[in-house]
Amino acid sequence: MRLFVLFFSVSVITLVMTLMFVMPVLVRAELPLGVSVPQGRVGEPVVHASIRRYRMGVVSGWVLGVVLTVVLFASFPVAASIVPVLIAIALGMSGYVLSRRMIIRAKQNGRWYENVSVRLRAEITAESAPARPPLGWIMGAVLVLLVVVALGVAVYPNIPDPTPIHWDVAGQPDSYAAKSVWSVFGPVLIGFGVVALLFATSFLARVSPLRAVASDSPAESARRSALQSRLMTSLLGQVAVVLAVQIGWLTVAGWVLHGGGWGITTSALPILALLVIVLVVFVVRYRKAVAAWSTTPSDVRPDAPDDDRYWRAGFVYLNRNDPSIFVPKRFGVGWTVNLGSIGGVVVGIILLAIIAGAVVMAIIAPGAGHRS
Amino acid sequence: MVVGSKGGRAMQIEIDPLSEVPLYQQLRDRIVEAIAEGLLLPGDQLTSVRQLAVAFGINVATVSKGYELLRREGLIRINQKSGSVVARSPESSPASAEFVADWVVRLRTLLAEAYAQGVPSDQLVQLAQQGVEGFAAAFEANSSARESEGDIR
Numbered sequence: 029m030r031l032f033v034l035f036f037s038v039s040v041i042t043l044v045m046t047l048m049f050v051m052p053v054l055v056r057a058e059l060p061l062g063v064s065v066p067q068g069r070v071g072e073p074v075v076h077a078s079i080r081r082y083r084m085g086v087v088s089g090w091v092l093g094v095v096l097t098v099v100l101f102a103s104f105p106v107a108a109s110i111v112p113v114l115i116a117i118a119l120g121m122s123g124y125v126l127s128r129r130m131i132i133r134a135k136q137n138g139r140w141y142e143n144v145s146v147r148l149r150a151e152i153t154a155e156s157a158p159a160r161p162p163l164g165w166i167m168g169a170v171l172v173l174l175v176v177v178a179l180g181v182a183v184y185p186n187i188p189d190p191t192p193i194h195w196d197v198a199g200q201p202d203s204y205a206a207k208s209v210w211s212v213f214g215p216v217l218i219g220f221g222v223v224a225l226l227f228a229t230s231f232l233a234r235v236s237p238l239r240a241v242a243s244d245s246p247a248e249s250a251r252r253s254a255l256q257s258r259l260m261t262s263l264l265g266q267v268a269v270v271l272a273v274q275i276g277w278l279t280v281a282g283w284v285l286h287g288g289g290w291g292i293t294t295s296a297l298p299i300l301a302l303l304v305i306v307l308v309v310f311v312v313r314y315r316k317a318v319a320a321w322s323t324t325p326s327d328v329r330p331d332a333p334d335d336d337r338y339w340r341a342g343f344v345y346l347n348r349n350d351p352s353i354f355v356p357k358r359f360g361v362g363w364t365v366n367l368g369s370i371g372g373v374v375v376g377i378i379l380l381a382i383i384a385g386a387v388v389m390a391i392i393a394p395g396a397g398h399r400s
Numbered sequence: 401m402v403v404g405s406k407g408g409r410a411m412q413i414e415i416d417p418l419s420e421v422p423l424y425q426q427l428r429d430r431i432v433e434a435i436a437e438g439l440l441l442p443g444d445q446l447t448s449v450r451q452l453a454v455a456f457g458i459n460v461a462t463v464s465k466g467y468e469l470l471r472r473e474g475l476i477r478i479n480q481k482s483g484s485v486v487a488r489s490p491e492s493s494p495a496s497a498e499f500v501a502d503w504v505v506r507l508r509t510l511l512a513e514a515y516a517q518g519v520p521s522d523q524l525v526q527l528a529q530q531g532v533e534g535f536a537a538a539f540e541a542n543s544s545a546r547e548s549e550g551d552i553r
Contacts, residue, residue, distance in 0.1 A: 145416070146416065146417065146418060147414040147415065147416055147417075148414065148415050148416075148417055148456045148457070148458070149412050149413070149414045150412060150413065150447070150452055150455035150456045151411065151412050151447060151455060152411050152412065152413045152430075152431065152434070152440075152446055152447055152452070153411045153440070153444060153445065153446065153447065236454065239455060239456075239457065240412055240455070242414060246411075246412045249412070330414070333417050333418070335457075347457065349457070349458055349459045350453075350454075350457040350458070351450060351453045351454055351459070351460050352454045352457065355457075
């Protein structure tokens, strides 16, 4: 069973670090490693060098994460499933923060923005339709959970009392609760909550459309913004379906296989594969979309202004003049919060609490579950 | 610079964050130009103050100030319910006498700037001519393009 932890942890590390590795091709050329650069400088050798250095950091994070998992999995299976991932991500992120400084230094020393005309661009007419929320995918996810509920109603009489509510990494139940509608259907309710949260997130594309960038032509920027919003919202919908299937599977397996076992531990594998497929399809389509307009030779256009000063360490956005709560990520796909706005601070604290809570729960829950 | 994409559907404007001209003034100027060129016609809905501030990533008060200038000039109408709407075009009605008197004062300054810098007077007149003709041609082209599109607003 511990081999499963090894496999699972290595897969997660590989997935996360692969995404970090390909990220430079998913962002626009004028933002290498999240640094503002004029169009005329995107080909500078220092830009390529810093991206190479960033990728070396990502690769070493991956290697360290995998080695750590291999060392830890036999004696500390719980720690082995979380700590190496966090360390790998931390290493990748510090590589990002350090290597982007090369570009920033070259930009300042070489006065790249001197005599470069910069503009902010925005739509003045309220005409373009925002991306539609991924209703089809969300309905699919809800349907999966409803089927699970129906199954639960059917097998309810056969569920033991007390019923297992938590399994250790080996798939053995390690925590029980008195049988009730809540302890039996609780996980499905959480599933509905997760789907609702993803659905709500898909509305971000409406609240916070992608900003038009002065170096694109108006037609290009409208197309880009529509395409990116559509891809991002449908990604959220697909992830909702994958998570609904995962939660549904685990729940049904818990109901049917009272003693736990492989049915529970192995459930993560096909789901992981599905998630990889969804992400790969997304990355390929996103990349294609980005490449289509990056190569369009157009007449001379002004640049977007250098707004590095609003991005602390290249990923924390703080701009008090910007009323946006959410802004598109600097280096990545999706949105981040504006810590210069009150709404952004509130949302940021809530998100941080959720993430910290999830990590803490994952670490302490199996050992400290309430046994009844 | 006013950037209209073909079909007149999505219209974008650009402002220079490093310019000495305040942002609200640039915003107002770009919208006035778009009205003169027929890129914005009476009844066109403008992006709301907040939305535009979010799209530019600038202060809400800046956008609000720009819109307020346009409202006082009678170029847009600001309505609690329906938002900001373009209120006039070159063809709506002749300019009021007060407007012309006020504008002549500003024109004098603008001409003085060029004259003081040594722009020859015939070139000055020629540039003015070109500017006005450009607006007339653009307005004609843009407004008739919109009509033939079967605008349903």
